[in-house]
Amino acid sequence: MKKIVMFLVFVMIIAGCIPEKKQTLNRYIVTSPEIAEIIYLLQGAENIVGVTIECDYPAKLLEIEKVGNFGKVDFEKIISLDPTIVFTSGLEQELLTSELNKLQIPTAKFYPESIADMISSIREIGILIDVEERANFVADSLQIELNKITQNNGDNSPKVYVEIYNNPIMSVSDRSFVGEVIQKSGGDNIFAELPRDYSRVSAEDVINADPEIILLTCPPEFTAESIKMRKGWEVISAVKNDRIYTALDVNPDLIIRATPRVVDGMKQLQKIFNDEK
Amino acid sequence: MMKNKFIPFLPLFFFTILIYLYLNYKVESLHIIMQIRLPRLMLAFLVGFVLSGVGYSFQIMLNNPLAEPYILGISSGAAFGSILASVLGFYLFMPLFGFIGALLTLTIVWFLAHLGGFFNGTKLLLSGIIVGMFFSALISLIMYFNQQDIGNIINVLMGNLGHIFSRQEWYYFLAIFGISILLMFYLFLLSRKLMILTTGDIIAGSLGINVKKLRRKIFIISSLLTGITVAYAGIIGFIGLIVPHIVRMISGGNKRAGIIYSSLYGAMLLILCDLIAMHITTIEIPVGIITAFLGCPFFLLIMAKSR
Numbered sequence: 001m002k003k004i005v006m007f008l009v010f011v012m013i014i015a016g017c018i019p020e021k022k023q024t025l026n027r028y029i030v031t032s033p034e035i036a037e038i039i040y041l042l043q044g045a046e047n048i049v050g051v052t053i054e055c056d057y058p059a060k061l062l063e064i065e066k067v068g069n070f071g072k073v074d075f076e077k078i079i080s081l082d083p084t085i086v087f088t089s090g091l092e093q094e095l096l097t098s099e100l101n102k103l104q105i106p107t108a109k110f111y112p113e114s115i116a117d118m119i120s121s122i123r124e125i126g127i128l129i130d131v132e133e134r135a136n137f138v139a140d141s142l143q144i145e146l147n148k149i150t151q152n153n154g155d156n157s158p159k160v161y162v163e164i165y166n167n168p169i170m171s172v173s174d175r176s177f178v179g180e181v182i183q184k185s186g187g188d189n190i191f192a193e194l195p196r197d198y199s200r201v202s203a204e205d206v207i208n209a210d211p212e213i214i215l216l217t218c219p220p221e222f223t224a225e226s227i228k229m230r231k232g233w234e235v236i237s238a239v240k241n242d243r244i245y246t247a248l249d250v251n252p253d254l255i256i257r258a259t260p261r262v263v264d265g266m267k268q269l270q271k272i273f274n275d276e277k
Numbered sequence: 278m279m280k281n282k283f284i285p286f287l288p289l290f291f292f293t294i295l296i297y298l299y300l301n302y303k304v305e306s307l308h309i310i311m312q313i314r315l316p317r318l319m320l321a322f323l324v325g326f327v328l329s330g331v332g333y334s335f336q337i338m339l340n341n342p343l344a345e346p347y348i349l350g351i352s353s354g355a356a357f358g359s360i361l362a363s364v365l366g367f368y369l370f371m372p373l374f375g376f377i378g379a380l381l382t383l384t385i386v387w388f389l390a391h392l393g394g395f396f397n398g399t400k401l402l403l404s405g406i407i408v409g410m411f412f413s414a415l416i417s418l419i420m421y422f423n424q425q426d427i428g429n430i431i432n433v434l435m436g437n438l439g440h441i442f443s444r445q446e447w448y449y450f451l452a453i454f455g456i457s458i459l460l461m462f463y464l465f466l467l468s469r470k471l472m473i474l475t476t477g478d479i480i481a482g483s484l485g486i487n488v489k490k491l492r493r494k495i496f497i498i499s500s501l502l503t504g505i506t507v508a509y510a511g512i513i514g515f516i517g518l519i520v521p522h523i524v525r526m527i528s529g530g531n532k533r534a535g536i537i538y539s540s541l542y543g544a545m546l547l548i549l550c551d552l553i554a555m556h557i558t559t560i561e562i563p564v565g566i567i568t569a570f571l572g573c574p575f576f577l578l579i580m581a582k583s584r
Contacts, residue, residue: 071424166368167429168439168561195559202561203441204313208306219366226369229443232312 026129029067029078031096032089035110036061037259038122039087041138042131050081057253057261078105085128112258113197114180119143122260138260145263146184153186154274160187161211161238163227164198164256166218171201178217181255181262185269187213207236213272214238215245217252245272290545294318297552316447321438321551322544323454324506325516329543330461331499332517333524333536337471338495339398345518346503348402349496350409354382355507356433357412360419363429369443372508375433379504382408387496396489401496436513436565438551453505460498461540467495468536475531513565515572516547522575546571 029050030036036055039048045060050067067077071092078086083105088097090111100107108128112118119139126135160182164170172179173194182189190209191201214236216222224244233239250272254265298314328346335344346352358378359371367374389404390396420430442450470491473481478488506513520543524535547564550571554564 069424165428167363167371167432167441168437169441170428200560202439202555204309207309207313222368226443229445231316231442231444231447232308234444235308 025084027081027083028085028087028129029081029083030055030087031067031070031073031093032087032110033057033070034112034257034259035087035089035121035125037257037261038125039129041260042122042126042135043129047129049083050078075099075103079103087125113177115146115177115184115258115262118258118260118262121258142260142263146266149263149266149270150184152270152274157186157188158212158273159190159209160213160215160273161190161206161209162215162217164217166222168200169203169206170198173197173199177258178255181266182215182269185266186273187269203230203232207232210235210237212237212241213243213245215250215269215272216247217250217256219247222246243272286542286545290541293545293549293552297548300552300556316442316450317438317440317551318548319454320440320450320509321548323457324438324510324513325520325544325547326540327457327461327502327506328513328517328547329520330464330536330540331502332543333521333539334464334468334471334495335499335517336521337468337475337531338492339402340475341402342522343518344402345515346499346506347409347512347514347517349386349405349500350382350407350412351379351386351405351500351503352507352512353409353412353416355379355504356512357415357419359433359508359511360416360426360430363433364419364423364426368429369446371433372440372446375508376504378412379500379507382412383497383500383504386500387493396492431563433507433511434565435563436511436568438510438547438554438564439561440509450509457502457505460502464495464498465536467491468533471495472531472533511563511565513547513568515568515575516543516550519572519575520546 026047027049028039028047030039030048031052033052033055036048036051037057040058040061045064048061048064051061051064052069052073053066054070055061055064065077065081067081068074070089073096078100086100086105086107088100088107088109090109090113093109093111097107097109108125110121110125112121119142122135122139122142123132126132126139162172162178162182164172164178171191171194172182172189173196174180174183174189174192176197179189179192179197190206190211191199194201214227216224216227224242224246227233227244228239238244250265250268254261255269297318298310302310331346332344335346335348336342338344339348355375355378358381359375361378362368362371362374386401386404386408389408390401393400416430416434420427423430470481470486473484473486474488474491482488521535521539524539524542525531528535528538547568550567551564554567555561557567
């Protein structure tokens with residue numbers, strides 16, 4: 001008898017440990033900072049139950065449970081959060097997407113590689129998370145803003161060198177997102193054609209191209225001063241005329257991330273590009 | 278007699294340097310040649326020169342045909358220093374940190390090699406390999422947690438001669454260049470005694486050579502020089518292994534002047550490899566990959582021959 005009572009108590013304790021199913025219908029996990037921003041803009045953070053540590057804007061996202069970083073996530077955590085959709089991105093996350101599919105967790109992959117891509121992604125995400133009207137409104141007004149910016153471009157576009165990494169030095173081609181942003185804000189990228197969208201370049205080619213503006217998107221420790229000190233770079237127009245812009249002048253997230261904030265980034269860039277020497 | 282066998286290579290050496298400097302030459306590119314290509318050429322020269330010379334003397338000193346400058350763990354220590362500097366954000370201090378890493382490794386390895394109370398070549402090799410593995414593990418750890426710095430880390434691990442000098446740094450480099458060449462010359466002066474060492478410690482000692490002191494000198498100088506190359510150019514494998522063997526094959530056995538030839542031809546081979554690395558594809562590839570491609574078949578050749 002005693003044993004049976006003990007057993008029953010034991011069973012009840014175990015049963016008590018099983019969590020109740022949370023009531024929210026939609027539970028999203030977002031592993032890409034760009035998509036997290038877009039979802040937040042369309043719907044707020046109420047349905048987002050998990051993000052990666054790179055999702056740092058808006059600040060509200062920082063409070064949400066972390067499932068890992070962009071390159072590596074904790075699958076147990078993802079399963080325990082019981083998501084209805086996991087929003088993934090491209091690059092390192094191609095593998096993640098297929099592994100999640102193996103675990104039969106529904107995924108939606110968005111990796112906008114151009115501005116037009118981003119706008120259509122906003123519409124698609126809107127349909128997925130059931131805020132289609134708002135998404136269409138955001139997308140339409142974004143398009144109008146972008147058209148306005150392109151109309152305001154000056155007649156002569158200055159030659160621009162974008163440095164996205166410093167050792168080895170790397171730049172972007174016109175086919176990349178950043179390249180398109182530069183172009184549409186009225187700049188003339190000196191590396192229009194590169195073998196890859198984001199590619200290593202040689203110091204020689206930068207000096208030969210003689211850019212009028214240098215834009216650094218690397219971490220702010222890399223200052224304009226360090227560029228001026230580079231051996232042989234003193235002949236470049238941008239260095240001579242002191243037109244080197246760093247992460248402190250233009251927030252790199254505004255031009256690297258494919259989110260509606262790119263409009264702000266483009267306005268800032270346009271100001272720099274239109275400004276006569 | 279030996280000189281004659283090497284002279285045919287000299288025109289090739291000058292020809293390589295000319296191509297290196299004047300490829301795609303335009304009149305207005307004099308600035309580029311002086312400011313970008315010449316510094317890079319000097320760096321490539323120094324690295325090839327040091328690694329091959331040090332490799333030659335290590336192979337004699339340790340009496341091991343597979344010995345190379347990196348075998349005593351110095352490269353991993355220096356690479357760890359550079360990588361640590363880059364993930365901490367001190368990009369401009371990467372060479373300095375690399376050099377400190379090399380000094381640290383040198384001290385640890387030297388201490389470990391004397392643990393039993395006296396020096397022992399096998400112990401030196403073993404402690405070098407162990408310390409090297411330890412630092413490699415640290416590098417992997419840093420790499421895993423700092424994926425945004427992966428470009429920097431690859432540069433250090435695969436070798437990169439495209440170091441962008443700041444104007445101030447360039448004067449330090451010139452001084453280091455001069456000092457390194459002088460140290461290499463001193464190493465050459467020591468190589469006469471080193472040759473006697475190949476007959477064995479007891480015989481060398483009976484001929485009046487302070488074996489312990491000689492080993493210490495060579496070890497410290499070589500490690501300093503290797504540390505300098507890794508600090509500026511990362512780890513460039515195989516040069517320090519294959520060039521001494523090539524020189525030995527041409528000249529037939531260990532010769533006193535071998536270290537000079539080894540250094541010079543190491544410099545030439547690395548310049549050639551860098552030329553290939555820069556121009557074989559549209560994007561520059563790390564020079565360590567080219568040297569490995571040339572080195573691996575050669576390694577097999579040595580193995581097949583020495584059977």
